[in-house]
Amino acid sequence: MNDADVSKQIQQMVRFIRQEADEKANEISVSAEEEFNIEKLQIVDAEKKKVRQEHGRKSKQVEVRKKIDYSMQLNASRIKFLQAQDDVVNAMKEAASKELLRIANDKKGYKKVLKGLIVQSLQRLKEPAVLLRCREIDVGMVESVLEEARKEYAEKAKVQPPKITIDKIVHLPPPPGKAESPGPSCSGGVVLASQDGKIVCENTLDARLDVIFHQKLPEIRKSLLGTPSA
Numbered sequence: 001m002n003d004a005d006v007s008k009q010i011q012q013m014v015r016f017i018r019q020e021a022d023e024k025a026n027e028i029s030v031s032a033e034e035e036f037n038i039e040k041l042q043i044v045d046a047e048k049k050k051v052r053q054e055h056g057r058k059s060k061q062v063e064v065r066k067k068i069d070y071s072m073q074l075n076a077s078r079i080k081f082l083q084a085q086d087d088v089v090n091a092m093k094e095a096a097s098k099e100l101l102r103i104a105n106d107k108k109g110y111k112k113v114l115k116g117l118i119v120q121s122l123q124r125l126k127e128p129a130v131l132l133r134c135r136e137i138d139v140g141m142v143e144s145v146l147e148e149a150r151k152e153y154a155e156k157a158k159v160q161p162p163k164i165t166i167d168k169i170v171h172l173p174p175p176p177g178k179a180e181s182p183g184p185s186c187s188g189g190v191v192l193a194s195q196d197g198k199i200v201c202e203n204t205l206d207a208r209l210d211v212i213f214h215q216k217l218p219e220i221r222k223s224l225l226g227t228p229s230a
Contacts, residue, residue, distance in 0.1 A: 085221060092220065093213055100187035100205045101175065110188065111141055113205075118142070118149040121192040121201040122162060129163040133191045136171040142190065164192075172204065 104110050114134075122130065134142045143166065150161040172191060173184040189204030213220075 089217070089220060093209075096209055096213070097176075097187065097206070100209060103205065104175065104188040107141075111145055113188070114138065114142060114190065115145040115149045115152070117190050117203045118145065118164075118192070119153045119156070121190060121203045122149070122153040122164075123157065124201045125192055125194060125199055126157070127162060127194045127199065128160070129165070129195050130192045131165050131167055131195065131197075133167045133170060133172055133193075135174060135186055135188065137174070138188065138190075139166060139168065139171075142166060 103113060118132070132142065132146075146164055146166070150164060153159075154161040172189075173186040175187060176185040187205040187209075189207070191200065191202050191204060193200045
């Protein structure tokens with residue numbers, strides 16, 4: 001084999017090696033590009049998933065915020081409605097309280113009322129001896145009907161007339177607007193108690209109004225505002 005043949009063979013080997021190298025390099029490049037594309041898709045999918053999760057989280061926060069805002073508005077509206085109810089009801093009670101003063105100012109009518117309240121209190125207590133308290137301005141009127149009240153109760157209960165002692169030291173509060181300083185007031189009526197003070201019957205006009213008003217409150221709310229009480 002001469003030099004020319006050797007040189008030719010060497011060149012063929014070089015070309016073969018270069019071709020193998022090029023093919024290998026191409027394979028590596030293709031493989032690298034595929035891996036890159038796969039990794040890129042994975043990254044993109046991961047980012048998309050992250051974006052969707054973030055969007056979902058923010059959407060939930062918005063929904064929760066909307067529900068909270070709606071609930072707060074609903075509660076605020078309900079409070080305003082209840083306040084309006086209370087304002088109307090309190091105005092009615094205030095008007096009724098003023099009417100009580102008219103009862104006490106009608107001397108003839110109030111005298112009958114006092115006697116009836118005393119008889120009713122005696123029927124509730126069923127005691128042989130009681131202590132009676134009234135407003136200081138009512139002491140004289142109470143004294144004037146006391147004997148009649150005792151006899152009426154005795155006839156109804158079929159018992160001996162009870163002993164009734166009027167407390168002339170401790171009185172019920174004065175009428176509204178008559179007190180020298182702000183404090184409790186009483187529109188009229190009486191309070192009776194057993195001698196030991198363990199049983200008390202509060203039969204003032206104010207107490208009776210409170211009882212009746214409490215009993216009728218659901219009906220009042222319904223009739224005034226077209227809805228049952230809460």
